[in-house]
Amino acid sequence: MPSKPYQRQEVNTLLGRLAEPPRFLIFIAGPRQVGKTTLVRNALVQQQKTYHFIPVDQPDAPRLPGFMSAEEVAYKQDASPPDAAWLVSQWQRARAVARDSEEGHILVLDEIQKIPRWSEAVKGLWDADRAEGLKLHIVLLGSSPLLMQKGMTESLAGRFELIRVTHWSFLEMHEAFDYDLDDYLYFGGYPGSAPYIRDEPRWRNYVRGSLIEPSIEKDILMMTRVDKPALLKHLFHLGCNYSGQILSYTKMQGQLQDAGNTVTLAHYLDLLGNAGLIYGIQKFAGQKYRQRASSPKLNVLNNALMTAGSGYTKAEAKADRSYWGRLVESTVGAHLYNTGHPDCQLYYWREGSREVDFVIQGGRKLTVIEVKSGPGSGYAEGLDVFAESFGKCRKLLVGEGGIPIAEFLSHPAEHWL
Template identity: 60%
Template sequence: MIVVAGPRQVGKSTLVRRVLEGYPSAFVAADQPLTELDPFAEGLEGVSTSFGIPGESPTADWLIQHWTQARAKARGLPEEQSFVLAIDEVQKVPRWSEVVKGLWDADRAAGLNLHVILLGSSPWLMQKGLTESLAGRYELIPMTHWSYPEMQVAFDLSLDEYLYFGGYPGSAKLIREEPRWRSYIRGALVHPNIEKDILQMTRVDKPALLKNLFELGCSYSGQIISYTKLMGQLQDAGNTVTLAHYLNLLTQAGLLTGLSKYAGEQHRQRSSSPKLNALNTALISALSGYSFAEARADRSHWGRLVESAVGAHLCNTATDNCQVQYWRESPDEVDFVLNDGRRLLAIEVKSGTTYATPKGLGVFSGKYRQARQLIVGEGGIALPEFLAHPAGHWLE
């Protein structure tokens, strides 16, 4: 099986639909209410076309019936052809991984030429099912927020526009109408991510706290802030364990992450204050109240956007074996630290027009002599060039 997983609105469904054009295939979505009949089943004798009670959410029976219809289609094709079944938002089907495992294993035993693509926008639920039931049966293709070169080629965004409006392809056509653009980001991206993907799919005892943490985290993107300070600014904040758990949920949803401090010892990293970083700068801009022109005019705010864009790019493109962290031993600080277990890279972001050697890089390199240094911006790698390569490229 092929598994395509990633945040909402990054083009997973569009990509798969385009790939399937011209192939014998069916694309079904588990996030749509049930209908009485499905046109995909027309002409299939002996195959049930009932999908449950109209208006209700898809069930395991819904999944089984679509799979059964795909089998019938596959059997009707010549031997040299295969049929492809793509299931969008599969994690919304109860017990989906157990059902898929049984169906997939039965098809392999029968030698049926049926290919399956699973898509999902709740990575933690996808991962749970994949590791518990489908181990060894799938190849994962992760999709994430669009990079600057992708947005530039597809929508002709300038660097400044990308830094402010971010990497959501669906919102690009609205950037000339900023009020509509903000409404789209909030209504079509933030709200569904939190209300549908997190609150409906996993247990959250304090949903208001989760929403407030996301909004506060976006305002603090690019800054190191202790959980204690976060608790002081959030109502009904509970304890640090709750905040850390909610921050992890926001990370898995592709919204906001908290980078840990590089310290060499694992226990010191776990207990460190997080450096908050929005995973798409559109989230910062949509909630900030700054217009594009106002954001560019405020050097302090623009500098945080630049640093957040670098952090988001690193987090979105880092592979599983590459950690993105920060380092600070007051008063010295390094914006980002990349570590793959063998190599260590300290990165400093310079968004101003004047250049001075960052003291933190020298202090860090003196403490960790195997570390290499990289400056992004004035006096170093140009920001467009940096954003054109994944995190691992800079470790090589």
Template identity: 60%
Template sequence: MTFERHHIHTLRQRLDESPTFMVVIAGPRQIGKSTLVRQVLAGRPASFVAVDQPLPELVDPFTGSRVGVGLSAQIIPGAQPTTEWLVNQWIQARTKARALPEGQQYVLAIDEIQKIPRWSEVVKGLWDADRAETLAMHVILLGSSPWLMQKGLTESLAGRYEAIRMTHWSYSEMQAAFDFSLDEYFYFGGYPGSAGLIRDERRWREYVRGALIHPNIEKDILQMTRVDKPALLKTLFELGCAYSGQIISYTKLQGQLQDAGNTVTLAHYLDLLSQAGLLTGLSKYAIQKHRQRASSPKLNALNTALISAQGGYSFTDARNDRTYWGRLVESAVGAHLCNTASDSCLVQYWRESPDEVDFVLSNGRKLVALEVKSGTGFATPKGLKVFTEKFSTARPLIVGEGGIPLAEFMSRPAEDWLE
């Protein structure tokens, strides 16, 4: 039986309603967005078209030149979709929707929509025309470039869509679908496509680097937005994964990178990596907003597979090195918090030398301070005590040894700990 992520229930509910809003499904590469939509569309009148696949072009079989409708179709490798292609796909779906018996609804799903120039303007016009006609056709838009998706949605489609945001697979999902142990999840992370390769670690690393990391950076970032120093962005990603779980100033990062530019450039590139679901920089918790913005980032990979695939440790070696394993566990906890936090839940850290708190959760009303303990020796962290004395409303939590078991913590979303 195919595993179903929890988002599937939301999507089914939306498609069972009358088409009032478009459905937008966004998230990083290789987390099951297309699979989820195909699962829901099974048995429904629907079309699923992928923008990033080679397109059929009409070609004169004698001259090889492009021609109009009426001659045989031939696949042209590398052909890029255009707004004309998008309109054509939409018109074909409309025809099928109008042919359905009364009471049935058609679904048009378009994958990697952000790769079409001016897609949001075209979609706005087509969708508004459908609503004026009260056409019984749902539209699903999928994309793995969140910043381009968001740009188009806010510029042209405000008020016309509902979003379903998907993130990396959680420990509970990887355990249920692939029988991952907690330690395996900490090391191999939450990419479903690589789960079957973990018994061959060399092959697993090559897959993660070649099929996940490279396309994320080369296709979803460098081809989709302006990056003046692509080598710097790649090096920042590699360095950020190596330093995941650590607080590092932009000035120190400059010293580690060649041709680093200024701190504004580094902050921008880190934001691009974060929106792509690769690497984020947590800000420091502070009452004053300007102190949060001026703080050094705490780097955190958003999937620990990105750390392990580039590190020099095997699974066995990683578990035997308590210092390295502790950083990996803390990174996994940080990734879990970032991936499961809603827009109203802020994930940060806190430090006032020499005291530090690993993670701080807040939602404007409640405040939780988290300390991760992966070792066997337990002592109450001093940072938690100092933090709760400074912020009297804060609730301290220890995750791991002497506190909430790691398996339990990794099975619940960030908001649960604010209740």
């Protein structure tokens, strides 16, 4: 629990949607253990409508006191296994409450992607509600962004609004848990792990057992077809070891056993990115086809993924200047992706010996960023070379001799465009 009361800004976004007439399905999507369920519960208890909150993967689980309305208790009688018929049954009960209420009603389904063919069932039920003009808000949560996205785009296009929940930023972890910058660089932004950071072995066990393994096993391997699960797991660990570095698919094949072809590796890297684990940053080249064909720069999306299995304690990591520099760069990359996607596109750039760590693009605006984690680094010449090649852009030096790391991490990506 936070050391002091804390509420993420997405709570206010959700409250605003719930105060309006139900025009769209509301999707809350993001990686595992970033507080999606807590966020929704916080919003529910601050609004006036009755609501029905069901975790799909635990349909018979008892409710915590203070988080349910009287209607919720009635819903829990004779619960059925979570399939399409079960979903229809729960929806029908929510409709009955909504029809008897002037204010309307809210139905929340957590881990919706675990219901087979969920998006097709939701489409028919939602369209019927709109035809009736029913005052029933539907909030859907999921920790498998890939399956959520597939269902939304294939069956529910034009019927939903997405509230994207990302990993916690430095500012959030500082305000909620009193993290300093070094804490954030090493321990990352998982709120559930915050109580354990002064007991590092326990912290590492929690991250590996409660965050990494479920993210891979439950959110990827159980939810989508993966022909070589061992390869995907090895690719994850490779990405953690090489975070902040450019690594060609050919070199990946040399590092991995049973590596398959580059198309398979690229696909598995996309799966890891969609699960909020590791992102393969593409090279900025102006032409989309050249960007896609480039060697990716691997970047963890939460530094805890990188450090939990590194073998370093926090003190040892700080003592290794090269490794600490990679932590700083990985933190900046994760921050840009988590606070910018999908409105800001994230790239790197390199041509010969000249390079810049990150390029962010929003519409016609470009910003190039070089990260300096140690003294005596000097100005990054690559920033000027990039500007000569691609025209007008904003050039930023982050870290030693430039914008302080903590200040940079206190603003979203769009702020720096």
